[in-house]
Amino acid sequence: MPENQQKLIHTFGALAELGHEVSQKNDFQELIRTSLHLLLGALGIMRGGVARYSRFGHELNMLAVRGLGDEFPLSLTICSEDERQFLTNGTVPIEIAQAKVLPFFQIYDRSFAAKKLELLVPLVIRDEIVGVVLLGEKANGEPYSSYDRDIICAMTRHIGVGIAQRNLMAELERRADENRRLYDDLRMTYKDTVKAFATAIDCKDKYTEGHSVRVGKYSEIIAAELGWDDEQVEGAAVAGYLHDVGKLTVESSIINSPHRINAKETAALNKHPVIGYEILLPIHHPYADVPLAAKYHHERLDGRGYPDELCDRDIPYIAKIVCLADSFDAMTTDRPYKRRRPAHEVIEDLQYNAGRQFAPELVTAFCRAMLKEITQETKEKKFRRLLGREYLEAEGIVSLLKNALNVMNGTSSLTLVNLD
Amino acid sequence: MDTEYKIPVQTSGETATVYASDYLNKLSGEKIERECRRQIDAGYKTIVVNFGETEIVNSIGVSILLGVIDAASGAGAKVVFSDVNEDTIELFEMLGLTNHVRVN
Numbered sequence: 109m110p111e112n113q114q115k116l117i118h119t120f121g122a123l124a125e126l127g128h129e130v131s132q133k134n135d136f137q138e139l140i141r142t143s144l145h146l147l148l149g150a151l152g153i154m155r156g157g158v159a160r161y162s163r164f165g166h167e168l169n170m171l172a173v174r175g176l177g178d179e180f181p182l183s184l185t186i187c188s189e190d191e192r193q194f195l196t197n198g199t200v201p202i203e204i205a206q207a208k209v210l211p212f213f214q215i216y217d218r219s220f221a222a223k224k225l226e227l228l229v230p231l232v233i234r235d236e237i238v239g240v241v242l243l244g245e246k247a248n249g250e251p252y253s254s255y256d257r258d259i260i261c262a263m264t265r266h267i268g269v270g271i272a273q274r275n276l277m278a279e280l281e282r283r284a285d286e287n288r289r290l291y292d293d294l295r296m297t298y299k300d301t302v303k304a305f306a307t308a309i310d311c312k313d314k315y316t317e318g319h320s321v322r323v324g325k326y327s328e329i330i331a332a333e334l335g336w337d338d339e340q341v342e343g344a345a346v347a348g349y350l351h352d353v354g355k356l357t358v359e360s361s362i363i364n365s366p367h368r369i370n371a372k373e374t375a376a377l378n379k380h381p382v383i384g385y386e387i388l389l390p391i392h393h394p395y396a397d398v399p400l401a402a403k404y405h406h407e408r409l410d411g412r413g414y415p416d417e418l419c420d421r422d423i424p425y426i427a428k429i430v431c432l433a434d435s436f437d438a439m440t441t442d443r444p445y446k447r448r449r450p451a452h453e454v455i456e457d458l459q460y461n462a463g464r465q466f467a468p469e470l471v472t473a474f475c476r477a478m479l480k481e482i483t484q485e486t487k488e489k490k491f492r493r494l495l496g497r498e499y500l501e502a503e504g505i506v507s508l509l510k511n512a513l514n515v516m517n518g519t520s521s522l523t524l525v526n527l528d
Numbered sequence: 529m530d531t532e533y534k535i536p537v538q539t540s541g542e543t544a545t546v547y548a549s550d551y552l553n554k555l556s557g558e559k560i561e562r563e564c565r566r567q568i569d570a571g572y573k574t575i576v577v578n579f580g581e582t583e584i585v586n587s588i589g590v591s592i593l594l595g596v597i598d599a600a601s602g603a604g605a606k607v608v609f610s611d612v613n614e615d616t617i618e619l620f621e622m623l624g625l626t627n628h629v630r631v632n
Contacts (some may be wrong), residue, residue, distance in 0.1 A: 114615075114618055114622060118586075118587065118622075118623075121587065122587035125586070125587070138555060142588065145555070145587065145588040146588060146591070147587075148590075148591040148594060149587030149589065149591035149592075150587045151623070152590060152594070152622075152625065154594055154597075154598060155594075155598065174591065175594070175595065175598045247594060247597075247623055247624035247627060248622075248623065248624025248627060249624065249627060250624070
């Protein structure tokens, strides 16, 4: 085979392989090492290295080296003058011996001479330096020909593209991380705001201090027990925290009345779901249905709730969750006119009202979560913190919960309503 | 698997023979260079790279062999290429590897 033809086949084989590597390789370090092998092997170059440029540190950091030894600097500093010259030069190889006027070559002259480095190729992609390739002498001892330089130009452009792609990916990852952090910050801010709101709502009612926060937590427990994902569980908690926001507009004398309120006062109080809805509707919540939970948390499956006397399937699911959480908290906390009810009574009430006031599958989920905690099937102590240890350890509660679960097992609210 | 592949080596007197195989043409061929360096460090004065099982040598293979040559010349050892086919000899001559090694 004529020498020229063999040379062409060998170098173009290397060029093709390099193009394939740049487009296929996921491991950046492997890509650079392979690229350097291909370049050196294509032209029989004894030694060389590939460095990536860091704009911030004005440094060239060696990514791969061949035959440069341990003493060769792994990081080379360049100044603005060098940078300008490299940019002007583009990807054309620079003869190191003839570029000593530049500060960069003066500083590293010894290192370059010791390793017989002959060419420096700036890797310029879209008018930006992304790195350089350093090349030593050829194994045949001949100077670099114009053919060699053309091949070097083509191959180093591929390496430059590989580095630029990596830089772009790193930048995208950095921005994605930054966005994720900003999003997390926003979520935290939102959660804190919601909790502050819940506290403000609860401050208005001295007898039910902490009610909104507890309803938020019970709603969270139910959603988690239903197997909802983290975001949905958080949404359920928020709906619980804000369900009574409409009470902010109800007169304190009504809310804080130490005795049962009259019909007129009840009518005023019963407006709070709609007012709450109107307050929450214009706010852009990260979770759907928060305003609907406020509006419909006093609806009942049997249609005897308010404000719209909706029946089961017309009540938003989130409102059913908050309704159960709200009622449970009302039964298990002291009110001005009523002491809290014992645990067995509350469980019997939940069971009795499953399908009437509450969605049965939600009562099931709630009782199951409570049973898991009492029997220590889970390490969670949410109910214990909300209700107190003694309340949960009331005699017979485990069998009561198990019985309730057996009775309600597999019943959905829709089934019950259809049967009615 | 690449990571478990052991480079075949035979030693005799001051000579170590390393069998290149087709591994030479991939990044994993760096193992061959490392093995040659190990033999040089162990004191062998002649490193024979055997190409009996190597059909072709690509650019990665050439680069790895240049690494072997560089390591040997730094340690005052000789490199011999053996069982090389005609096409590969032509390639080595064209790229100047034969300036640094003896080909058997």
